Amino acid sequence: MSARKSPGLNPASPDGSVQVGDSPRPAAGDSASETAGDGFLVLDAVAKEFGSRAAVQPTTLTFRTGEFVTLLGPSGCGKTTLLRLIGGFEHPTSGEITFRGRNLAGVPPERRPFNMVFQSYALFPHLSVYDNIAYGLRAAKLPDAEVRRRVLAALKLVGLGGEASAAVGQLSGGMSQRVALVRALVREPDVLLLDEPLGALDLQLRKRMQMELREIQRQTGATFIYVTHDQEEALVMSQRVVIMQGGRVVQVGAPADVYHNPQTRFAAEFIGTASILPAEVVRSDGRSAEVVVARSVTIEARVPPGRTHSPGQAGVLAVRPEDLRIDEAPSGRGLPGVVVDGIFLGESTHVRVALDGLDTVRVQWTGSVSAIPRIGQRVTVELLPAQATFLLED
């Protein structure tokens, strides 16, 4: 336990320099096979099999000091298993996890400077709120006065000052969530692991807790590794998003990066709203490509970095609603179709258009709300150049 002699009891940033916002954004091409950066928490070819089922394929990832990383993917993609491997609740079948250069193999959960916020909280039912939060401090053998001071401060932090003696069974979902959070945070872990902690909360509360979590992460300067299947949550909260599918990391990057430069069709469809159109390469230079969409419209498209394509290669074009425009006066340069629906989203409006012979696409409406095309109206959908991404089928 060289990493931390008194578990979790040093302020995370004693000099007050909290690394937020200006933490180095990864380059657009930051891929799953990155190498160790500052070596804070490094997963080196970590794999986990349950019997013959591979829950996590060999995965190499580096987490940096004080960053907020989200492991994002559909259920069963291995994100929770990865989190539990870091927490020490599962042992990798192969590969190793190092923290500050020290191999964590064989280090039990209680001796890792990480703490976990469990899905549906795992509060101790026989202990009061106070005793739940004090549990980790008492395990660290802190003097009672110190325990009391810290628990009290923690309760105040999350606005539960009056609930210290409440039984945990009497708490609402939001309160339980806060107790679970501060129970882990009072130990001031270097890494906080959060396993879908907001899943059980209603939307309003969830949005508020998202902001609170970001705030707490900034204040504590701890590394937050956050597991969720909610892509919106991932984009809102994290500095980096790790997209997982079938036990494999498919893309790592900043939210804007994974949104605008998906590297696989899965990533494109899982994050945000993407419409998929068939396309074929006309010309490619490794940074962009000219593709012909649906054999009719030729357009400049992005391609995943470092990937070269030969002319004639077939694939798909992943288009965001904002990469499309509706032309009400049919012109020859777009894809013809029929308006099927208008969706009001508050800050923007999407129009769904069933393209002739193709799937339905979502188009962001840039005009005024009152001028939205009627349902059933024939329109042409135009593609904005150099916005959509050309991808090979997964």
Place this chain on the structure above:
Amino acid sequence: MARLRAARGRRAASGDSFLLAPGAVPLTAYLAAVLLVPIIVLALYSFWTPEFYAVSHALTIQNYTAAFTQRLYLVLLVKSLAIGLACAILITLIGFVVAYSISFRMRRGGALLLAIIMSTLLCSYAVRVFAWSTILGPHGLINDILLELHLVHAPVTWLLYDYFSVILVLVYVYVPFAILPIYAGFQGIDRHLLEASRDLGATGFSTFRKIILPLGWPGIRTALLFAFILTASDYVTPGLVGGTQAEMLGNIIDDQFTNSGNYTLGAALSFALITGIVAVILAAYLGGRVAAAATRQAERAFRNRRDGAARVPGPAGPLRRGLMRVPYGVIGTCLAVAFLATPLIVVIVFSFNNSTDPSLPWAGVTLHWYRQILSSASFHRVLLTSITVAAGAVGASLVIGVPAAIALARRRFAASRVLGLAVYAPVAVPGVTLGVAFLAVLLLTKQNAGVLPTILAHCLLTVPYIVIVVRTRLLSLHPKIAEAARDLGAARPRVFRTITAPIILPAVLGAGILAAAISLDELTVTNFTIGSSATVPVWLFSLIHTQLSPAFNVVGVFIWLSAILLMSGAFAVMSSRRGASGRRARAVDAVLTAGDTATPRTDEYVGA
């Protein structure tokens, strides 16, 4: 062993890291030594050659030839199975009605009724059965009423010491044990399912048939199964109220080991009985499947004929509406509770009757019988033996059962499935078989029967309850709770001390009391293992055989009151523990509010 090897094969497939969790080792060893070995020894006996009060180790099948060809044994085997089947059906029906009414038709009253039913179990089994001779005897309550009403001119004699009384009392004894699994099954049904069913247009009856019955079926099946095994193999009840008319095969087996000394025949008869029981269960299972398939087919044909047209029930006539409104379940339940409570009331009332005959007429109140029993040296002796046995059995079964329960709840290990089933095996093996198997081991090893073998045997019967209660408690918790504690820096011993132990303590206490109650009242197996000594039930059993005295009622009341006191004591301890933690929490509150002003800055925690 073959099963363990199979489990090891599965382990390789599922990737479990170990065959047996350390906590499950004592239980496994114990089950092997105290359940498996005696059964094997009994099997050996059944193939050995009988000599008078001895056995020669020459192998033979003559015991089985005798068991399956002699008319007496065959008739008794068939009779025992028939009685078992009849009892099982009656018991399950009554248990079902009571469990259903308590679960779905009554609110607060249900819990009270359940408590009353279960409290009757606390009074000694032998005494409660004995009370039926007060009720059914020639000068009993029923005959007295019949004579008073001039319905009969002479006492009806077939009420007692015949198959009628055997079946009646068997039903009486085992109904509470059938109520529990059925009730537990019903409790597991989400009430929203019933609302959803009604919401989707099902009537009350079809909700019952399509939701409650299928979902409650596992509990009902358990009740049927256990009622059949336990009643078909019973020998105590026919011994007490069957007289010479209504013997069952269990009595013959008992006789071979205790009086006739033909151990090998007794062993063979034991296995004949088990074979018969298994055959009936298999037949019922297969028959049930065939019947279910036939019903489905008939239903389909019926629906086809109706051509899918929904049947709209017409308005019911006033008579039908009136009949539909009668709360049959509640009435049935009240009758059942009366049936279950009457013997206890008889025991209490007649313990005060100033007459040497434990039946009517009422001869005034006396405390004579209390004085007699409470000052009786033999009662003191057997009570001490009972308490010694119970203490030993509870202690040993906690040591074996609690770690096993934790292991079974917490971890999946290769043998966990096999062990999870094996732990309930002792309860499913007929008591008479267990008893004679134990005796066979003692005879073979030339050990004396007595307190120690009895403790070992009782432990076998109490461990399943300990495991089920403690394991249920653990399973009701958040699965990650131990992980959460470790995550917060607690090493395994600390997790056990601060999380696991406090959480399971009430369950352990409750299970311990349950185990004590079972041990104190155990008769079927103890009868064989206690030897020349005696526990309270064994003592009563032998006395009731030779004489009838109102003093037995006193023993029943004594045991009943002690058990109730013990339970309320434990309950008080548990609730005061809760109170103590509540007080501690309030103290913390006070400190916190006082410390509010003393705590300088709350933001120093976040280091901002």
